[in-house]
Amino acid sequence: MNQVLKIAVQKSGRLNEKSMELLKECGIKINNGGKLMSTASNFPLEIFYLRDDDIPQYVAEGVADIGIVGENEYLEKQQPVEVINRTGFSKCRLSLAVKREEDYTGLSWFSGKRIATSYPVILRNFLEKNKIEATIEVISGSVEIAPGIGLADAVFDIVSTGSTLLANGLREVEVVLKSEALLVANTMLSASKKELLAKLLFRIEAAKSAKQNKYILLNAPNDKLDTIKKLLPGMRSPTVLPLAEEGWSSVHSVIKEDEFWEVIDQLKEQGAEGILVCPIEKMIV
Known part of the structure; x- marks a missing residue:
């Protein structure tokens, strides 16, 4: 029998919306289910819709394997569950x-x-x-x-x-x-369910990294490339391609969103032109 990972999310409200949005960003397609449960069509996942303050207990008792719950409820209920991931939403x-x-x-x-x-x-x-x-x-x-x-x-x-x-x-x-919202897990998950959880966490981290970074493209004078590359280190290093116009190159890199405006100003000071900043759908690091 194939294993299915059971996740508990808030049944309504902002935390529900953000939780479902996260699953969507992970490429998980949720079938239309009832008020209490639905399933995913392309990932072995069942979704239980519960009261936020009930989620820690349901996860602790193994009714659900994992859950997305507010940190406030996690601390208040004092249930023996493991914090797996800090989602960064519902702050x-x-x-x-x-x-x-x-x-x-x-x-x-x-x-x-x-x-x-x-x-x-x-x-x-x-x-x-x-x-x-x-x-x-x-x-x-x-x-x-x-x-x-x-x-x-x-x-x-x-x-x-x-x-x-x-x-x-x-x-x-x-x-x-x-x-903020936490992803919590039952402390007694089987090896097969831990494997499914690892796959889900991989997708979650890719979605989170994408939100925290932007893809940037720009044209730069060759005599400023060394300085510009230091401003845009990228995941390993920027991609630099020669332009048809002699003395210029196209630079492609990734930039953290919270550093965006400060770096843009510095790039312009170094003569960068035609700067394009694009959202990243997924980012595997």
């Missing part, structure tokens, strides 16, 4: 927030206060680490309304843009955790 932070009018003076302000949260484990660990005694009010949803209705003095919750806090008269005062 957010878990922060402490107080009423906008409060005279916040530092962490000691929370001593003796009531803090509403859906993440009591992470919050309790943070408070104990900083030797703060506070009451934790556990709420399953709409944490941000707690101070306004008198249930708590502050909140500890996920923050992306901060607009929800602002709308509820709160302001962020302490970032406790920076979170």
Whole structure:
């Protein structure tokens, strides 16, 4: 019987969208399935659609082999799963927030206060680490309304843009955790499933590398080639081809996206012309 790798993803929301987009970037075609499960047509993969906070348990118990879950849920649930890959998407932070009018003076302000949260484990660990005694009010949803209705003095919750806090008269005062989506795995995978996971990870890394880099082509005067090659090292070294016009060459290379604008300015200073920057669909390093 052929082995199939079972992956759990969030059933709806941004994390679902990003997870499915990642699988698509890996060249995996997902068949239209039901609300709970679907399969891939060109890779031995089954996709389970679950609540984000249930994924660590399902992976730990072997119902799913791997899962894509927010780092916040991974830390909160404390399930014995292995972190395989940090995806780089669905980034957010878990922060402490107080009423906008409060005279916040530092962490000691929370001593003796009531803090509403859906993440009591992470919050309790943070408070104990900083030797703060506070009451934790556990709420399953709409944490941000707690101070306004008198249930708590502050909140500890996920923050992306901060607009929800602002709308509820709160302001962020302490970032406790920076979170992103993680790929986690069951710790007892069979050898055959580990082999499938390795193949999937290879595709994931190729897709991630492609997003982080750009393909660049330019025309350069030959007397500036040595300097330009140092600016564009590429994966090993740039490709340099002679142009029909004497004294000029075409240079092809790869550039990291976060270095893009700084390097472009330096290339122009060295006389580079006709600079083209293109996205990379896949990048095997």
